[in-house]
Amino acid sequence: MATDTSSTTSVAATSARDRRWVWRVIAVLAALLLFFGSLEAWAYRSFANTDNFTSTTREVLEREDVREVLATRIVDRLLEKRPILRITLGDTLIPTVTGLLKSDVFLGMMEDIAAQLHQAVTKGQDVAITIESREVQLVVLGIVRVLAREDADALELEGGTLRIVIFPEGELPSYEREIRTLRIAGTLAGLLGLLLLVLPLAVRRDLWSLRLAGFILLAVAFLSILVLALGPRFLESQVSSPQVKTLLPVWSRKRRSCC
Structure with a gap:
């Protein structure tokens, strides 16, 4: 009987470990979606506001x-x-x-x-x-x-x-469509990311799930800081309009000063 109980416990532990990869995949998706949602909120506030x-x-x-x-x-x-x-x-x-x-x-x-x-x-x-x-x-x-x-x-x-x-009229580029698309996609990504963030906590309700949620938030913070530091330089290299390019150096300094 003791052997059967030990075997059952071992199988259950192995099964639990095997299922953790699913939660890790969910954690990666949650981090990416939350990062995109936070990036959209920051970009919209910076440019569309x-x-x-x-x-x-x-x-x-x-x-x-x-x-x-x-x-x-x-x-x-x-x-x-x-x-x-x-x-x-x-x-x-x-x-x-x-x-x-x-x-x-x-x-x-x-x-x-x-x-x-x-x-x-x-x-x-x-x-x-x-x-x-x-x-x-x-x-x-x-x-x-x-x-x-x-x-x-x-x-x-x-x-x-x-x-x-x-x-003159028509000389400046318009980013209205891109801003609207980013707004919708970012909002949906943020909501889905929050859902995936709380899913392990709601299902497992253990310390491991809490640590996983903390890891997700740290990953989102790290990615956000990285983009704030390097993003302006990348954008400046991609923008072809000299009028828009003029705004980027000041935008870059302001973003770094607020972080």
């Missing part, structure tokens, strides 16, 4: 090199019909306008540009990204009047407001 996208874009627009590009576009637009004047005064006007874009007067303008970018990139709206500024025009015209008075009157724009098209 208006406030976060606007904040990141504003930081980009406040960089010195980006302000210089904007100033160049402004001067080119204002002097596009006066190429000689552009060649003569460009080196003076561009630094002046670049400095002007640092002032508090243009914070609202940066907000407007960021909102337009958000509509185009994440909402799929076919809009032209523009700047309208009476103040910039007055500064440029003031310099021209001092240095080339005879050309100043010819630079007055209709309505008295300078309007610069930074990106």
Whole structure:
């Protein structure tokens, strides 16, 4: 009888160990699904959320090199019909306008540009990204009047407001479909991952299952940190649009600083 009992116990233990591989497979699936769900939640919050996208874009627009590009576009637009004047005064006007874009007067303008970018990139709206500024025009015209008075009157724009098209309609890529697909897939993956996470605990109700759940959570945390560290560099190498590529360095720094 003792031998039979020992044999039965041994068979039961072996059977339990054999079944553990099933739970390990479930654990791997749960970790991957939860990781994808958490990645979707982070990506959606970073890019599709208006406030976060606007904040990141504003930081980009406040960089010195980006302000210089904007100033160049402004001067080119204002002097596009006066190429000689552009060649003569460009080196003076561009630094002046670049400095002007640092002032508090243009914070609202940066907000407007960021909102337009958000509509185009994440909402799929076919809009032209523009700047309208009476103040910039007055500064440029003031310099021209001092240095080339005879050309100043010819630079007055209709309505008295300078309007610069930074990106024409259709030039910026739209990721609306990708964001929507990621949102749906990530939500479903997260829910299924949670179900698989609690399944071993609900069925086995032992210490091994609790340790397995802890391992799953640690794996998800490790994968998330790894992607936050390396993901921006990979994306930057894959993105072909120079407009979107401009946003990635700042996005990368902000993501690393919050981890």
